[in-house]
Amino acid sequence: MLGSFFNVMALAGFLVEIYVVVCTLFKKSFFSNIAINFYMLCEAAVTFGLFLCTQRYGTSSSTYAYYYYYTDSLLTILMFWVIISFYQQVFSELKASSYVRKAAVLLLLATAFFSYGVVHQNRNHLTSRFVVAMGQNLYFVGVVLTYLLWGAILKLRETRTRLVQLVLALGVYFSGTAGTYAIGNLFPHLYMPLLRFLFPIVGLWLPLAWAYTFTKVPEDSRLATASLLARAR
Amino acid sequence: MIAALIFVISFAALLQFFVLHCRSILAYSRRVELSDRVREVVGLASQNLAADDFARLLQLVRLCPERGDDHKEIRVVGAYYGLLDVVGRMSRPIVPSVAAWTENERQSCSYFAAVALDRRISYSRDLFTQQVTDCL
Numbered sequence: 015m016l017g018s019f020f021n022v023m024a025l026a027g028f029l030v031e032i033y034v035v036v037c038t039l040f041k042k043s044f045f046s047n048i049a050i051n052f053y054m055l056c057e058a059a060v061t062f063g064l065f066l067c068t069q070r071y072g073t074s075s076s077t078y079a080y081y082y083y084y085t086d087s088l089l090t091i092l093m094f095w096v097i098i099s100f101y102q103q104v105f106s107e108l109k110a111s112s113y114v115r116k117a118a119v120l121l122l123l124a125t126a127f128f129s130y131g132v133v134h135q136n137r138n139h140l141t142s143r144f145v146v147a148m149g150q151n152l153y154f155v156g157v158v159l160t161y162l163l164w165g166a167i168l169k170l171r172e173t174r175t176r177l178v179q180l181v182l183a184l185g186v187y188f189s190g191t192a193g194t195y196a197i198g199n200l201f202p203h204l205y206m207p208l209l210r211f212l213f214p215i216v217g218l219w220l221p222l223a224w225a226y227t228f229t230k231v232p233e234d235s236r237l238a239t240a241s242l243l244a245r246a247r
Numbered sequence: 248m249i250a251a252l253i254f255v256i257s258f259a260a261l262l263q264f265f266v267l268h269c270r271s272i273l274a275y276s277r278r279v280e281l282s283d284r285v286r287e288v289v290g291l292a293s294q295n296l297a298a299d300d301f302a303r304l305l306q307l308v309r310l311c312p313e314r315g316d317d318h319k320e321i322r323v324v325g326a327y328y329g330l331l332d333v334v335g336r337m338s339r340p341i342v343p344s345v346a347a348w349t350e351n352e353r354q355s356c357s358y359f360a361a362v363a364l365d366r367r368i369s370y371s372r373d374l375f376t377q378q379v380t381d382c383l
Contacts, residue, residue, distance in 0.1 A: 029269070039358055060263070070345045122365075124343070147250075150250065150253060153257075154253050154256075154257065157256070157257055157260050157317075160264075161260060164267075175271065175275065178271055179271050179272075181266065182264050182268040182271060183265050183268060185260065185261075185263075185264030185267075185268075186261060186264045186265050186268055188262035189257045189258070189261035189264055190257075191262050192253060192257040193253075193254055193257035193258050193261055195253075196253040196254035196257060197254060199250035200250045200251060200254065223268070223319075225319075226319045226320060229316060230275075230316070231275070235275070237271060237274055242267055242270050242271060242274060
């Protein structure tokens with residue numbers, strides 16, 4: 015019963031991720047969304063690996079848990095590239111691409127050094143607590159970056175509906191996952207009864223939301239973001 | 248301590264991003280003009296739909312043949328409507344301005360459901376026309 019839940023989630027995730035890539039290919043926007051597509055392909059490969067892991071070791075095994083958390087951390091670092099591509103799109107009219115690139119390289123270096131420092135310090139006990147803490151921190155960096163990006167979108171009066179929806183979906187994903195990781199850190203005993211079911215559900219949100227955006231929102235669609243916020247207050 | 252702080256900030260960000268994401272979907276449907284056909288089906292005399300019409304409209308949507316491409320948005324807006332309903336009920340005696348805002352938002356959700364119904368009715372008519380053409 016439990017195994018089938020994880021299998022269904024993995025299969026749904028895999029199919030939706032492939033769908034996003036195929037959708038951008040059909041709409042001839044594969045290369046303009048190369049970061050998203052690369053991320054989706056990697057995510058699909060990881061999901062496929064997760065499916066194999068479930069079949070071979072079961073969802074209660076430590077192999078499954080370590081595979082899930084460590085590939086998730088790697089994918090989160092890859093997701094920073096997607097965020098950077100969004101920053102580049104937002105700042106494209108300001109001709110600030112070179113500054114964004116430099117800031118991105120600095121951010122990636124800082125993340126790499128920080129991760130190395132943390133892993134080096136904990137090399138003798140790369141336990142489940144550590145991997146949860148690392149995932150939580152990486153996702154929280156994602157929340158902060160997405161929030162700053164949303165601020166830039168509002169400040170620069172960005173109107174591209176597709177970009178706005180992609181960024182908002184990313185914000186939901188990062189904050190949802192960071193929050194779930196934080197609960198896992200606060201209450202480790204909740205992992206088995208609750209959190210291990212929550213992670214695949216939150217993980218499915220992003221490909222679903224992006225699939226919706228690429229399918230339903232035309233590239234030239236426009237939206238007044240300021241009015242969204244004014245009414246939300 | 249850090250985990251608790253991250254949880255609080257993430258939860259606040261999650262709520263904000265989710266509300267804005269739903270609003271961007273609703274804003275997209277607000278531009279669509281309702282057809283006379285759906286107005287007749289819904290029994291809509293004036294321009295505005297009531298906030299409480301959402302559930303009734305959703306039932307009508309479910310009666311129509313599925314288009315297959317509007318599942319996700321209906322589910323997301325349904326969740327948003329549920330959240331607004333809870334916030335509205337809780338805030339009515341304490342903060343009436345928040346309750347008024349949730350009422351407006353719920354109205355937008357109803358309009359969204361009417362647009363979805365309109366699309367499904369058009370789709371079922373197209374299906375029917377296609378079947379009749381095939382029979383001939």
